[in-house]
Amino acid sequence: MAPADMSTARLIRVDQSGKGDFRKIQEAIDSVPPRNNELVFIWIKPGTYSREKIVVPEDKPFITLSGSKASDTIITWNQGRDLLQSPAISVFASDFVARFLTIQNTYGTTGIAVALRVSADRAAFYGCRIISFQDTLLDDVGRHYFKNCYIEGATDFICGNAASLYEKCHLHSMSERGGAMTAQHRNTTAENTGFVFLGCKITGSGSALLGRPWGDCSRVVFGYTHMSNVVVPEGWNDWGDHTKQRTVFYGEYKCYGPGSNRAKRVAWSRSLSTDEAAKLFTKDMIGGRGWLRPAPSHFKRSSSTIV
Template sequence: MGSSAMKIYSYVNILLVAFVFASFMAMATATTNSTDTASAILLRVDQSGKGDFKKIQDAIDAVPSNNKEFVFIWVKPGTYREKIVVPADKPFITISGTAPSTTIITWGDGGDIFESPTFTVLASDFVARYLTIENTFGSAGKAVALRVSANRAAFYGCKITSYQDTLLDDTGSHYYSNCYIEGATDFICGNAVSLFERCHIHSLSKVNGSITAQRRMSPSENTGFTFLGCKISGVGTAALGRPWGAYSRVVYALTYMSGVIAPQGWDSWGDQNKHRTTYYGEYKNYGPGADTSKRVGWSYKLSNDEAAPFLTKDMIGGNDWLRSFPKKFKKSSTIVAGKS
């Protein structure tokens, strides 16, 4: 924190977070396409019984199958002990708290990465805002907090925490903005194409942990993780990534890296054959962990031209699907709000 670069990062990040939260109920936070997203059906979740539902899952269940309207589920502050699934036939849902410190979704399941998640998203065109999503299973094995197996999903200002496989970023195009993601082992994993912008990545690994385990399986797959303008902190040492798939692709750009990052930067997961096929790149990062002089020989220090495709939302097609915050809310004639 003593360097001028870190001070600048912290100051800018504070301003960005303040702006996002100040505009929560007032303005758009993302580029939209030609679809009218100005209004949405409002459903309120309140544990005290003053809303339409007491449980988040009950609100999701009330949305009709093959939904074609934007639905905004506003979750009042509280700790919601639920294992949540957004089914594939219920697109266009937003689930929003007021702040991740006050709106907490928690569960404690471990084992299979597809069965253990606290929160599973299977529906396209999904948005989550200002939520904490946690798996409290502990450090004994795989325990996913958030699984995203859907196309066009965005997360703003969310806190996502577990230990191993915290975020199963499985399939689809995804956007994470100003999120806090914490874990120790392969805690951002999967085969989505995802942009992590201005996120805080915190490693709990004491030694030999890996932040990412990206699963790109062939050169024809347009998948990979990009971390743009992020911050990496931690308590021990960790690698930036290791290849779950032979063509694993991860890029860090304009990101602050604390001393938690091991000098070699990347791990081959014991398979030297993957040295020829993985794509691990770094571009203009800074901080004590960003020194590339001792990086593995099969990673890349990107030029301006090589980095350019990873520096915009074009890599996830975001300009076509990221949508604005609704300006108007309405009741629905098809969703029957009943207190549960």
């Protein structure tokens, strides 16, 4: 059940110095009752939070985790090799929001190391920095929105089978030899999933592919995106399975910059038509007009209300 008042949230403060309600982020999440039906705003004071793996369980919707500035509110973990067990933060609850946080996995360059796993419907991320090397962001299932986020990695660093809109995000590739930025996992054309990048920026060192197909019907599109020369001329790769060339949907629309030249793109990628772009480059693609919400304007602690 959605909260009756979408402008007021219960405020919980996390401060490692002991001046808040909790010292640990997970303790604050654990304090939210099961089947929660009010907005909960967990305000995380500046610091590096490195001694806990964060899980937002399925029965605790409508939680916001917020710092004040991503560069000084850092959630970090150091675990690798397992796609589902390594994330610094795993989100299983619907109607989740993260604001102004750095989320990183410092495991390194020797295999899978997820910083953020999103396995819930209706999740939004604003002004966050998401950093690792391989499989940085497991954009797993559900409808998601990322705005003004910085996402860094080298191999398949945005992967999964969510339906996600990335608006004005910065993708930074650390790949030296053509690692893929995306590995989208749509398996059939019946699934309304895919990654849409709108008004984004691509930078990096070395060279990088825009994407390769984890699923047979992988779908990724870029529109109005600045592509530096880190993007290899062919743009896309079939991951060694030529049959996927007939079933993937990889498109670009009015991108610019030295990496956007489509003269040498693989023949099975496409330049989107205006009609195709109009259907994809909108929040309607994720049903966002029905669930994206502004930050609360009022906060309450016990019986008092703070404006």
